[in-house]
Amino acid sequence: MSGLLIHLRAAPTLLRIGFAEMVAYRAEVAVWILTATLPLVMLALWSAAADGGTLGSFSQDDFVRYFAVILVVRQVTSAWLVWELNYNVRTGALSPMLLRPLNPLWWNLAETVGALPLRIIVLSPILAVLIWWKPQIALLPSAATFFLGCVSVFLAFVLAWLVQAVFGMLAFWYEQSVGLYNLWFVAVALLGGYVIPMDLLPSSIVPLARVLPFHSALGAPVEVWLDATPDPCRTLALQAVWVAVTATAAWFMWGRGLRRYGAVGA
Amino acid sequence: MPSRVALWPLAVIDVRQLSKTYRVPIKEPGLSGSLRGLFVRRYRDVHAVADVSFKIEQGERVGFLGPNGAGKTTTLKMLSGLLHPTSGDISVLGFTPKERKNDFLRQITLVMGQKQQLLWDIPARETFELNRAMYDLDRADYRRTLDELVEMLRLSDILDKPVRNLSLGERMKCELTAAVLHRPRVLFLDEPTIGLDVEMQLEVRRFIADLNNRFGATVLLTSHYMQDIAALTSRILIIDHGRLCYDGSREELAQRIAPERRVIVRQHVPALLALGFVEDHGRMVTTAAVDQVNMLLEEVMRRAPSAEIGVEEVPLDEMMTRYFRSRGERRDPS
Numbered sequence: 001m002s003g004l005l006i007h008l009r010a011a012p013t014l015l016r017i018g019f020a021e022m023v024a025y026r027a028e029v030a031v032w033i034l035t036a037t038l039p040l041v042m043l044a045l046w047s048a049a050a051d052g053g054t055l056g057s058f059s060q061d062d063f064v065r066y067f068a069v070i071l072v073v074r075q076v077t078s079a080w081l082v083w084e085l086n087y088n089v090r091t092g093a094l095s096p097m098l099l100r101p102l103n104p105l106w107w108n109l110a111e112t113v114g115a116l117p118l119r120i121i122v123l124s125p126i127l128a129v130l131i132w133w134k135p136q137i138a139l140l141p142s143a144a145t146f147f148l149g150c151v152s153v154f155l156a157f158v159l160a161w162l163v164q165a166v167f168g169m170l171a172f173w174y175e176q177s178v179g180l181y182n183l184w185f186v187a188v189a190l191l192g193g194y195v196i197p198m199d200l201l202p203s204s205i206v207p208l209a210r211v212l213p214f215h216s217a218l219g220a221p222v223e224v225w226l227d228a229t230p231d232p233c234r235t236l237a238l239q240a241v242w243v244a245v246t247a248t249a250a251w252f253m254w255g256r257g258l259r260r261y262g263a264v265g266a
Numbered sequence: 267m268p269s270r271v272a273l274w275p276l277a278v279i280d281v282r283q284l285s286k287t288y289r290v291p292i293k294e295p296g297l298s299g300s301l302r303g304l305f306v307r308r309y310r311d312v313h314a315v316a317d318v319s320f321k322i323e324q325g326e327r328v329g330f331l332g333p334n335g336a337g338k339t340t341t342l343k344m345l346s347g348l349l350h351p352t353s354g355d356i357s358v359l360g361f362t363p364k365e366r367k368n369d370f371l372r373q374i375t376l377v378m379g380q381k382q383q384l385l386w387d388i389p390a391r392e393t394f395e396l397n398r399a400m401y402d403l404d405r406a407d408y409r410r411t412l413d414e415l416v417e418m419l420r421l422s423d424i425l426d427k428p429v430r431n432l433s434l435g436e437r438m439k440c441e442l443t444a445a446v447l448h449r450p451r452v453l454f455l456d457e458p459t460i461g462l463d464v465e466m467q468l469e470v471r472r473f474i475a476d477l478n479n480r481f482g483a484t485v486l487l488t489s490h491y492m493q494d495i496a497a498l499t500s501r502i503l504i505i506d507h508g509r510l511c512y513d514g515s516r517e518e519l520a521q522r523i524a525p526e527r528r529v530i531v532r533q534h535v536p537a538l539l540a541l542g543f544v545e546d547h548g549r550m551v552t553t554a555a556v557d558q559v560n561m562l563l564e565e566v567m568r569r570a571p572s573a574e575i576g577v578e579e580v581p582l583d584e585m586m587t588r589y590f591r592s593r594g595e596r597r598d599p600s
Contacts, residue, residue, distance in 0.1 A: 003368060006402045013399035017385070017392050024387035024428065095348050096383040099376055101368040102400040262350035262364060 018114025033122045043067035065137040069222045075119045077157040082181045085168025148232045152221035155239040162246040172257030193219025213242040277321035278484045284354035286315040314340040316508040327485040329499035337508040338488040342454045346376040375450040379457035384429045390440035391425045401448040415443045435466035455487040492583035524580035526553045532574040
């Protein structure tokens with residue numbers, strides 16, 4: 001049986017156990033989710049700055065809607081692969097995983113997906129409070145926007161996870177791979193729409209920022225959901241290109257990295 | 267089946283001139299050393315394994331001995347495909363381990379006493395289920411094997427407890443179960459009894475022997491507990507400073523290193539002091555050359571007719587101590 005088929009056959013069990021593991025860690029996961037609420041801080045800041053009027057094209061309600069969606073997209077595209085890979089490579093904990101005939105990254109992906117229901121449960125009351133505060137933000141998207149938004153969030157999830165894989169794999173060569181990932185995240189925050197909506201960036205850098213991977217990993221799906229992108233199909237295509245580029249880099253680095261791991265000590 | 271099987275048809279494990287050299291950066295002390303290290307890195311070569319060759323046949327149980335840092339774990343990691351050799355050839359079940367082919371990984375296991383694969387916060391049963399999926403085991407076969415292992419290791423009461431709540435011994439039993447659920451043909455065991463109490467050590471030993479007897483699995487075992495090696499293996503490989511320095515039976519080693527026997531009288535008999543016995547925890551103990559033992563026993567029975575007498579080989583750990591001391595003296599005559 002081919003390796004891919006075995007990976008697919010194993011997926012339901014991996015997902016179930018990944019979810020069971022997250023339920024066992026529910027308190028820690030909930031606290032971790034709640035620490036990633038920077039969008040709520042930004043929501044408060046930008047709303048206060050708009051102060052009943054508008055900033056650029058954003059009204060106060062637009063800010064609430066934007067950062068509510070950022071909060072959700074950020075949560076459902078979160079992963080911890082970079083920390084896990086870094087730790088496992090540096091301590092040798094990767095070794096027992098490499099002895100099994102299934103790629104250890106596949107198991108991490110199952111754990112990450114397994115955590116999604118818990119993330120949604122923790123997010124629900126926060127969203128409920130936001131909607132109670134500003135009922136007008138709860139706009140139902142059209143069927144087309146809903147579909148494109150789901151695809152875009154999926155691509156952002158895959159891209160964010162692959163980016164963490166790439167940075168995590170740097171641990172095969174370099175001890176401070178987590179530090180480099182933090183630099184990536186700073187770029188996502190500034191150029192990807194996490195703390196500043198793309199439309200409020202200086203107009204000279206917006207065209208460039210829109211084609212960079214930081215935007216594809218976070219801002220793009222938010223804009224697709226809010227129907228705020230002129231050409232959603234182009235946005236999705238760009239996301240797919242970045243997924244392909246990152247997947248190729250991850251595939252290449254995994255092979256090279258394992259050779260190095262096998263050469264210098266495991 | 268890979269073509270290499272035809273080249274080396276007999277041995278399950280065939281190691282030829284295996285070497286592993288690590289390139290280790292030299293960190294100079296002090297701030298100036300650290301600053302210099304930023305620009306110019308110097309390295310030294312560490313020869314962890316050097317020119318090691320041996321073969322192990324199907325179903326053999328072999329003990330792999332040596333002091334800390336001798337190269338045992340490095341060799342096991344190369345045999346299981348985790349480390350790439352610097353030079354030399356390895357064949358395990360006809361595969362080249364470093365290629366880490368799935369068909370190879372399905373037939374081996376490596377238990378590392380100091381590393382765990384069990385998921386910490388959920389019951390061990392879930393890790394077993396995870397391994398079933400990862401090894402793509404048939405559900406009926408998996409259940410049969412698990413039932414068998416649960417019975418062999420008496421696990422039924424602990425299967426559903428979170429791993430974090432298990433004792434060290436219980437955890438090791440679950441680790442072993444997870445490691446052999448796929449019925450590997452070759453078991454690499456690196457310190458499987460480390461930190462366990464005596465009773466648990468006995469149980470793990472019994473389990474390993476059972477696996478070997480029932481499934482014909484080939485076993486290569488390292489342990490600092492010589493009782494593990496003595497109880498489980500008849501053939502010993504000794505490695506020191508990366509070089510294989512002994513490959514043979516325990517009896518041959520005893521003849522070479524400690525040809526005498528230990529005579530033990532299990533009670534205090536002062537009359538035996540004159541025969542060279544010394545008191546040891548209420549017993550009388552001495553050693554004698556093999557050809558002198560019968561004469562000594564006759565004399566002991568004459569002086570203490572009702573005494574309970576035992577004759578033993580020199581324990582393996584003492585043999586090892588003597589062996590490495592003699593090698594050290596040869597290396598460093600001063």
